[in-house]
Amino acid sequence: MSKFSFMVVDDSLITQRKLSQLLEELGHSVAGTCVNGQQACEKYIQLKPDLVTMDITMPVMGGIEATKKIIESDPDAVIVMVTSHGQKQTVIDAIGAGAKGYILKPFYRDNVAQTLNKVINKYLNKE
Amino acid sequence: MTRQNNNSIIFNSLFQALPFGVYIVDVQSHQLLFANRHLSEMVGGNVREGGICYREIFNFESPCMHCRIKELRSDGEEQSGDHLTFEFFNEYNDRWYQFHELMVPWTDGRLVKCTFAVDISELKAAQNSLAEAHARLAIKNEELETLYARDVLTGAYNRVKLDEIMDKELGRYERYGRLFSIILMDIDDFKDINDTLGHLAGDRVLYEMSNLLAANTRATDLLCRWGGEEFLLVCPETDSSGVRPLAENLRQMVAGHEFECGRRITISLGAATVRPEDTQDSMIARADKAMYLSKSQGKNACNFM
Numbered sequence: 001m002s003k004f005s006f007m008v009v010d011d012s013l014i015t016q017r018k019l020s021q022l023l024e025e026l027g028h029s030v031a032g033t034c035v036n037g038q039q040a041c042e043k044y045i046q047l048k049p050d051l052v053t054m055d056i057t058m059p060v061m062g063g064i065e066a067t068k069k070i071i072e073s074d075p076d077a078v079i080v081m082v083t084s085h086g087q088k089q090t091v092i093d094a095i096g097a098g099a100k101g102y103i104l105k106p107f108y109r110d111n112v113a114q115t116l117n118k119v120i121n122k123y124l125n126k127e
Numbered sequence: 128m129t130r131q132n133n134n135s136i137i138f139n140s141l142f143q144a145l146p147f148g149v150y151i152v153d154v155q156s157h158q159l160l161f162a163n164r165h166l167s168e169m170v171g172g173n174v175r176e177g178g179i180c181y182r183e184i185f186n187f188e189s190p191c192m193h194c195r196i197k198e199l200r201s202d203g204e205e206q207s208g209d210h211l212t213f214e215f216f217n218e219y220n221d222r223w224y225q226f227h228e229l230m231v232p233w234t235d236g237r238l239v240k241c242t243f244a245v246d247i248s249e250l251k252a253a254q255n256s257l258a259e260a261h262a263r264l265a266i267k268n269e270e271l272e273t274l275y276a277r278d279v280l281t282g283a284y285n286r287v288k289l290d291e292i293m294d295k296e297l298g299r300y301e302r303y304g305r306l307f308s309i310i311l312m313d314i315d316d317f318k319d320i321n322d323t324l325g326h327l328a329g330d331r332v333l334y335e336m337s338n339l340l341a342a343n344t345r346a347t348d349l350l351c352r353w354g355g356e357e358f359l360l361v362c363p364e365t366d367s368s369g370v371r372p373l374a375e376n377l378r379q380m381v382a383g384h385e386f387e388c389g390r391r392i393t394i395s396l397g398a399a400t401v402r403p404e405d406t407q408d409s410m411i412a413r414a415d416k417a418m419y420l421s422k423s424q425g426k427n428a429c430n431f432m
Contacts, residue, residue: 014218075282075338084216086251086258095265102262104255106221115259 004050004124005031009040009066010082011058019053019082019107026113035059037066044070044077050124051116054099056083056090064090064097071098078123080115082107135234148244152180153237154196154230159183160239169220169244186219196240199230214247223251278352280330281337289351292361293407299363300401308370308400310360310377311414312340315393315426317356328388335386336394343380344373359411367400367431374398374429382427393427400431 006023008030010016020030031047034040037054038061044052052070056063063081070077080101081094091102101119103112142149148166152159159180166184167174174183181187181194190196199209209230216223227243276288284292299305314320314336321329333356340358341350353359360377362370374396381394397418399410413432421428 012218081262086255088258088261091258091262092265095262095269100266102259102266104259105216105218 003027003029004120005029005047007032007034007040007043007047007049007052009034009037009052009058009063010055011035012055015055015082015105019112022107022109022112023053025109026116037061037063037069040066041069041073045073050078051119052077052079053082053103054079056081056085056094064093067094067097067099076123078119080119082112145243147246148224149242150174150180150184150244151233151239151241152196153233154199154240155237157181157190157196160233166244169222169246193226195226195228199228199240214251215244222246222248278337281333281352283337283341283358284349284351286351286353289353289359289361290407292349292351293410296361296363297401297405297407300405305364306366306401308362308365308367308373308398309410309414310362310370310374310396310398311353311411311418312358312360312377312394312396313418313422314356315395315422320388320390320392324388324390332386332388332392336381336392339381339384340377343377359414365400367398370398370400371429371431374431378427378429395421395426396429397421398429398431 006028008016008019008023010019010033013035016033020033023030031049032043034043036058040052040054041061054063054067063083067079067081070079077098079099080103081099082103082105083090083094084105085091086104094102100123101115103115142161142163145163145165148169149161149163150159150166151161157180159174159176159178162174162176162184170184181189181191185191193213193215195211195213199211211226211228213226214223215226223246224244225247227245229241230238231241233239276284278285296307300307314332317329317332320332337350337352337358340360344350344360345362347363349361349363351359351361362373365373378394378396381392384392386392395418397414397416397420399413399417401410417430417432420430420432424430
């Protein structure tokens with residue numbers, strides 16, 4: 001599987017670190033990290049990562065609003081939610097906003113790898 | 128042995144025996160007054176009673192993000208018996224806890240917060256796999272909806288979906304008298320684009336046009352691909368006075384847009400507002416007639432019938 005660049009969005013620095021480390025172990029690179037949705041919208045345009053991992057509850061701007069905004073600016077953006085929120089309505093809202101995958105905390109290597117592979121094969125390995 | 132000492136021993140042995148973390152904090156100073164053995168084990172040992180709770184337990188320099196003391200005190204008057212239950216994911220040990228917090232009077236009369244932290248990680252794991260399955264299903268539904276309702280090339284709604292939309296709007300008009308309008312748009316000289324620049328460039332123009340139109344219409348308007356180079360916009364809650372400027376704005380916006388292929392591209396438009404006895408066919412036929420009038424006027428024009 002080819003290597004892809006990620007942007008990790010999470011207000012928890014521990015999660016940022018754990019997730020970045022896991023993504024690197026899986027052979028990907030982390031182009032940048034953000035601590036809220038607003039920063040994510042701005043940084044996405046600069047970094048143009050292949051994939052974004054997005055937390056939901058963050059200060060300033062949450063992950064669902066940020067997902068909508070990023071997809072508005074780039075309809076091909078590939079965003080996967082990585083969150084502790086498993087409530088039905090939150091899941092539906094996130095998918096409705098355009099998220100392509102959903103991973104719940106605590107995230108485990110195999111689970112993350114499997115979900116990301118599916119998303120990558122569907123949206124990034126088209127050719 | 129005094130009664131107080133005796134109570135304290137009973138209290139201590141009971142809380143030490145509980146199979147979940149318990150700690151008690153002074154709500155004013157955040158001083159940790161009591162922590163049981165289980166709590167110490169949960170956070171890796173070395174919890175010192177007398178220290179500050181967020182430092183001793185969570186290793187933070189300021190009160191925790193999840194701290195609910197303020198909430199328990201939100202009415203301004205701390206009261207014994209106030210109670211909160213919430214779930215909390217601890218990033219440090221990757222475990223889920225259900226926190227039960229309540230305000231109780233301490234032995235010396237001051238009000239303290241007593242927290243019971245029950246590890247619910249196993250329960251959460253089952254809930255999470257269900258939620259993830261739910262998410263996969265929701266994603267699948269979105270994909271199926273796209274396949275069913277969208278034109279593959281342009282992403283606009285297809286004819287199948289258009290029939291549904293028109294049915295719904297005609298039904299709303301019949302039942303509640305809600306007016307709606309449609310705008311039929313045809314790209315001028317599209318054949319020439321295909322012939323001179325090739326079909327791939329033509330497809331690209333269709334894709335770009337679809338995105339351009341979708342981005343410049345209201346959130347409630349619905350864009351469909353009607354035919355080869357024709358798009359149809361359904362505008363709910365829009366009468367003839369509303370649809371005319373809307374169509375004219377679209378005409379001007381397209382004429383002023385620089386397409387990737389480097390050409391100036393225009394559209395001819397025909398608009399119609401629903402009338403009594405209208406069917407989908409009769410309404411679209413009127414918009415079609417108005418659009419052909421625009422073509423006969425030299426294209427890049429807009430008419431209403």
